[in-house]
Amino acid sequence: MSRVVEHLAELTAFRDRDVLDVTLVQALRDLLCVHAVAIHRCVGEAAQGQHWLTRARLGPGDVTATADPLWSDMESLPRVESTPERFACLARQEAFCLPGPPACAYFPLDTEREAVGVLEVHSEEPLSNGDIRLVSNILRIYRNFQGLLDYSERDTLTGLLNRKTFEESFLRLCAMPQAGSAPEGGAEPRRALRATSWWLGVIDIDHFKRVNDGFGHLMGDEVLLLLSRLMRTSFRFHDHLFRFGGEEFVALMRGGGESDAAVAFERLRGNVERYAFPQVGRITVSVGFTELRAGDSPSGAFDRADKAIYYAKQHGRNQVRHHATLVAAGELSDTSREGDVELF
Numbered sequence: 089m090s091r092v093v094e095h096l097a098e099l100t101a102f103r104d105r106d107v108l109d110v111t112l113v114q115a116l117r118d119l120l121c122v123h124a125v126a127i128h129r130c131v132g133e134a135a136q137g138q139h140w141l142t143r144a145r146l147g148p149g150d151v152t153a154t155a156d157p158l159w160s161d162m163e164s165l166p167r168v169e170s171t172p173e174r175f176a177c178l179a180r181q182e183a184f185c186l187p188g189p190p191a192c193a194y195f196p197l198d199t200e201r202e203a204v205g206v207l208e209v210h211s212e213e214p215l216s217n218g219d220i221r222l223v224s225n226i227l228r229i230y231r232n233f234q235g236l237l238d239y240s241e242r243d244t245l246t247g248l249l250n251r252k253t254f255e256e257s258f259l260r261l262c263a264m265p266q267a268g269s270a271p272e273g274g275a276e277p278r279r280a281l282r283a284t285s286w287w288l289g290v291i292d293i294d295h296f297k298r299v300n301d302g303f304g305h306l307m308g309d310e311v312l313l314l315l316s317r318l319m320r321t322s323f324r325f326h327d328h329l330f331r332f333g334g335e336e337f338v339a340l341m342r343g344g345g346e347s348d349a350a351v352a353f354e355r356l357r358g359n360v361e362r363y364a365f366p367q368v369g370r371i372t373v374s375v376g377f378t379e380l381r382a383g384d385s386p387s388g389a390f391d392r393a394d395k396a397i398y399y400a401k402q403h404g405r406n407q408v409r410h411h412a413t414l415v416a417a418g419e420l421s422d423t424s425r426e427g428d429v430e431l432f
Contacts, residue, residue, distance in 0.1 A: 191210070257340065
């Protein structure tokens, strides 16, 4: 029992989700004395095809966990249908075991909002009923702890990351290692990295006050919720999306050059413009974006994107503007300073 308590204390000691997943597979391999334990997340949208992202895996003889980089090309990841047992566990949301050999056990991972993945255990012999109860109870604690993290980190209306997590996410993501080195949490990358730059975009709903004034705040909330869903389908699964409050949103994405970032933000703008919002009808957004610089502070990067969006609103709205392009054209002056000025 003391070993179980020690592992539970270790599991709940971190707020970093990457470390949490690694700690979970380490605890279960130690407690169950099995060959391998892995966490696989389902990523992507159902309409576009979903894939498995390995969040943490400990195989026979592994000292540290392996994982797929968060910025993996989705097409390089296995499709959910490629592993029928995993897919069945996710769809049915119930645990089951296969006798093997080797024996395999599958446990669903879910949150209060949705089913998110599968825990997979490989062992020489099928897990006993006591082992299954142990895993199920630990996963309850894991789910509850994830719920606490969501409560503190996510906007209650849209489910996007909230404003207070932005600075921490900004600094952590910008410090991510380059191709070939190990990410945080002890997990080693297994797939090639493609991204080279970080981009920050500020998204603002045009004339949102008219929505609240004309249709009421409940319908305004519905617009915000639908916009958050459009953001999820417009960006990649590993892009970080925030609601800053009111009608203002932020996207922090890892990508290639300026043209790639512009395409991503333009895709969102077009998807919003074409979407028929119930009762409200047509809604548009203005977007300002900037590339993150060496030594950037959260406030410095945000300020550049905010100036670009202000320019967009002053020149017709419903458009995407790149800060550096506007500066090069003489439309804006670059007065941002690198430093330690905090955004909040």
